[in-house]
Amino acid sequence: NAGVMQNPRHLVRRRGQEARLRCSPMKGHSHVYWYRQLPEEGLKFMVYLQKENIIDESGMPKERFSAEFPKEGPSILRIQQVVRGDSAAYFCASSPKRDREETQYFGPGTRLLVL
């Protein structure tokens, strides 16, 4: 059973470009969480999605960031007009159901570097 997959693992963008980060949850998991880890900091919750629904986006910056989890295909975190401060590791995690006791399984992360 493959784990959570994220791609690309490393992404370099120039200021003003768009970044698209993909997350394929574990087989059978329909819940996805995105977290961001800035250098020397802990992971910070960004957004929680189920298939075709955004449940909680309270951790997303108000502008330039969006997320989706379509019926088919991976979850996408999209950052428009990237700035240097967006440089970070972006992790997604998946779980099989909405349950506060359910473990979240993390992917290997995408490291975004904005030049």
Added chain:
Amino acid sequence: RKEVEQDPGPFNVPEGATVAFNCTYSNSASQSFFWYRQDCRKEPKLLMSVYSSGNEDGRFTAQLNRASQYISLLIRDSKLSDSATYLCVVTNMFSGGYNKLIFGAGTRLAVHP
């Protein structure tokens, strides 16, 4: 004030030493508590859950004090492979019944020969 606070370290200890990490959390309504381990440039991995009664997994012992809002992790007989960053994590319950993991910034441990 950060919701989860940890001493960043680093803790530099010799092999075989016992080392303890502490963590405090600010939200008294926090529901679940965990220690995660994160190796350099890797994803966090669940080390163990933490219960009020305390729990042990091999060389690792975790304790929770709800009254003081304090969590601890004790590692006995440290191995070189224990070198990593240890993340204290709490969850807050939301009306939708889902988990939002709240991470501390982590405590770095370096075990040397």
